[in-house]
Amino acid sequence: MNTSRFHFASGNLAKLLAIPKYALSWVLAFFVPRASERWVFGSGVGVGEGALALARQLRRDRPDAPIAWLVATDAERDLAAAEGFTPIRRASRHGYWATLRAGTLVVTHGLGDVNRFGVFGGAVVQLWHGAPLKRIHLDSPVTTAVRGPAIVRGLLKRMYERGTKQVSLYIAGSVTAAERLRSAFRVAPGKVLVLGDPRDDALARQALEPALAAAARDTVAAALEAQGAPAIAQREKLVLYAPTWRDGAPDPAIPTPAEVAGLNEALAATGSRLVIRSHPLGEGEYGAAAGPRIHLFGSELARDITPLLGAFDAVITDFSSIAVDFSLLERPILWFAPDLDEYSRTRGLYEALEVTAATPIERTWAGVSELLTGVLTEATPAKRESVRAARALAARFHPHRDGNSAARVLAAIDRLGLPAAELVPPGGVFFESFYGRQVSCNPLAIDREIASREPGLARYWSVTSESQRVPAGATPLLVGGREWFAARRGAKLVVVNDWLRYSFRRAAGQTVLQTWHGTMLKHLALGRPNVSLRTRLAIRRESRRWSLMLSQNPHSTEQFRRSYAFDGEIIETGYPRDDRLARADLGGSRNPIDAQTARLALGVPDGKLVLAYAPTWRDRGTSVVDDLDVNALAAELGDDWVVVARGHTRTHAFGGYLRVDPRVIDASTHPDINDVILAADLVVTDYSSLMFDAAVAGVPLAFFVPDLASYRDSERGFTFDFEALAPGPLLERREQVVARARELSEQGNAAGWIAEHRDRYAAWRATFTPHDDGRAAARVVDRLTELGAL
Structure with missing residues (x-):
């Protein structure tokens, strides 16, 4: 199979040349109202991926919702129409207008899945297209690849960063995937929600209902036989080989005639067929390998392979997220990466492939052939080990296995339009320690004291990851999410130990306690040498956001006055954290x-x-x-x-x-x-x-x-x-x-x-430490109570 090749460099050049169009569209977006009931969908693979699962869910729940699907080809147009969507050419003026008017825009690969010039001001939902194993977007050096002076590369990077800010919500299948998306797109943790990947809904159901997996096998078999493959017997096993895209470079794993012969021997010995699926954006000349036991299964047979993975008894891949999807079935996964060292060096992986796989990485087709014989034979150590590794991979990447991720995503999108008071009721206490990176320090000690006195009081904790644990009875809120903003804005008391961010303004009747995070030996804020005028203004603006400060000792009190020009009340009572x-x-x-x-x-x-x-x-x-x-x-x-x-x-x-x-x-x-x-x-x-x-x-x-x-x-x-x-x-x-x-x-x-x-x-x-006697938290809460902050 040979598909058109995509290169980041050429795509980035086109992006730079389109700057005037972006600027004009940004202005126009201020004057064109969006219709909240209108939906626009698009995907880099056409009509498929998680966008299709979500659109189908939307159609089931709201049959009258206007759904437009932006397409690039006649084939995509026909598929969208068959689903009951309105197909519109992505690059046309109608595609631009549909994108500019829609209230919600759903994409899987990027803003270019819809009309990229019409996204300004819309609620963009980025589903992505699989759990990231290889580094993506701004985490990968190839993403912003373009030749030219540093100023051009810098401009391109800013354009990418600006694009990520157009997205209202990113969807992740797991905490591990969420943390990688947050890194890749440089977005606040609360912009990424772990709801499960809608593209895996059909596969998750196949894992729960074997009859659905059998139906997927029948679909694949029928498609292959329609292309001239010999009839596939019920007892024969199907193995999928799905190499990832290599950023426009040729696939290094094309087998030689000798390797094809070895594969055929292994397949014959195990009564198996090998189905080869090159990446839709990649280049793979696997035609010479095709034969009675080796078949090609290109995107012309199925644009989206994920809903059909239940057809296969095993999967061979390199760095593709298909492995993560397939792990839902807890069937053998064979890892084959002849260019592992080079790919790791140039594209980069989020972790060593050996860690992800938890099994050996094959470098040759001969090794794959040998391993195939083991994993496709029942009750062998090789098969048991491969299944164990698949289960471990699924445990890391699939917390949601009910096949209802599309429904969860749809509910999350609905919450994007809710007012703050409906997201989080006003009142309570909002805690943040070290910008949400920890649940610790003085805020944690004060939380414990408040909870012991007011067990019914709502308490919210700022966190940067779903893996962080908060005190019993408290609610964790991801930094930068809508609920996070609502809780911080509506809290009666805000307790922090570092700067407030995101243009915080203290509301009327709200108390902000700045506990800081240690007695200062080194200079800070205005006391630092060579502080610029801009920084001095920022420091003074920050300290005006605080109602009270907490101090461990007289030295700290004096330093806070000088370093932050703070003239409010300082509670010098020792440190609750101590x-x-x-x-x-x-x-x-x-x-x-x-x-x-x-x-x-x-x-x-x-x-x-x-x-x-x-x-x-x-x-x-x-x-x-x-x-x-x-x-x-x-x-x-x-x-x-x-x-x-x-x-x-x-x-x-x-x-x-x-x-x-x-x-x-x-x-x-x-x-x-x-x-x-x-x-x-x-x-x-x-x-x-x-x-x-x-x-x-x-x-x-x-x-x-x-x-x-x-x-x-x-x-x-x-x-x-x-x-x-x-x-x-x-x-x-x-x-x-x-x-x-x-x-x-x-x-x-x-x-x-x-x-x-x-x-x-x-x-x-x-x-x-003159006040640190074990009662500091009690004294702080006593004072907060006196001031009516609780």
Whole structure:
């Protein structure tokens, strides 16, 4: 099969040349009203994919809904008409007008599935076309490929980013797929909902009802026999080979005559047929392989292969999302990628293919032939292993297996038009910690205190992923979603520990408590060196959004006044997040029950000493900070120690700590940093505010600061004389850290080790933790109650 080839480079050039059309359409959209009852659908494969499943659901639920399908060919026109839709040429003026007037636009591949110039101001729903295995859109270097100067490439990238903002709702089949879509399209988490993929509805039903899978087999068999294939016996097995598109490049897996002969032998031995399905956008010259047992099944026979996957006993693929779809059936999947290394390097994968597959990756057709014999034979280890891997893949990518994803998506689209008060009732408390990346810190401690006093009060938590757990009785809301905006706007009390974003404006009668997230050693906000006028204005605008601030100590109170020009009330009462630490301090030692609980939560083996390494982030950093080299540190400390590494929340996007040594535990995304502190025999940091929290619990501190001079004099600077007051040794080399840790283990208890720094440690606690007695959260909520914020 040979299809027309598409290249990103040529498509991107056309996009740049069309800028005047985009600009004119953007203006026109202000004057042309959209009709909320009108729907426009389109798909890169024609009439198919999840768009077709959703349109059919819409037709069943609302028979009178005007549905237009934008087409590119006469064949697509006929298919749309047969479904009862109104076919309109995508590139025509009628296609432009239909897109410009429709209230809802549904696409699977991109805005070009409809008339891309008419999308401005419409409610665009992006279904995508499978779970992303290979990197897509802005995550892939090939997406914005175009030759030319940097200014041209930059303009193209901005056009792509602007296009993603035209989409009102992205649909994902799973949390894993959702996180990849959020990354690829650079959109807020709340713009992507995990509702199941409508394109898999028919397949999910086939998994539940074998008769439907048998009907799919009959459809495939009839189509092949109509093309001249020998009649397919009921006992024969069908195997699908579906390679992915290679960005316009030729398919490297075309089999040689010798490989075809080997395939035929394997197929004959197992009583099987091989059905080859090249990607509709790709180029695959598989005609020479066709024969009595090998058949071509191109898009001319079925535009959409997913609803027919139940016909097949096994699937062979490389990087195609068909593997994820097929896993619903829990049947064998064979992974064949002769160009795995090159493809991984140039296009990129979201994870190593070996991780996705959980089975070996074949590189040759000979290997595939051998594997086929195993997986197509009943009760063989190869088949059992392949089925196990398919089930594991389905568990990751298919939380919804009822075949009703289209109905869920339709309900979500209806919610796009609801007013905020109907999405989330006004009132309650809205919590956010570290921009929703964690459910932690002072907001979490305050939440617990409020919940204990007002169990019936509505509580909403800002999160960035469906995998995050919120306190019992609270409602998680994805950042940037309509419900998230509604809850934040309508809450009586908003509790945050970092900046408010998305042009927040405090409503009348609303209280905003800014708890911040640590006593500052380093300068922040207006106190930072060389702050631009634009940043200064942004800082002052931000602090005017707050009603109250929370402070741990007098030093913080003074710094907040200066750094944020904040003249409102500051509640100086200690840190609620440290209440647990304060209660664990028994006056020079930690409660052993608290320490053991924390160690169990982190997975620390019994009998091991714990060195916790928790550096802060760097302003220009693009990776987790590992100046200490945690793996080398663990090796040098030896078997008596475990290194627990905790990266700053602002480095989470760069990944965690590579765990080479088994004595390293990466706790960067562990939900409670207090576990790290309470489990530690020694806390090593650089300039992180963790140093103040650790002091509340009386944990020994050491400071690994090889860049002390540059950080102090050039990058951030300090708000006090850190070198004179530090309650532990300032170290510059890893061997010094190792030596200090060994001193601690030889002392046998923290009190003896701290003796060297006893006076400075005591002064540090008196200065920076004078209110941290385990009752800070109660005092904060008392004050909020007095102010009528609850």
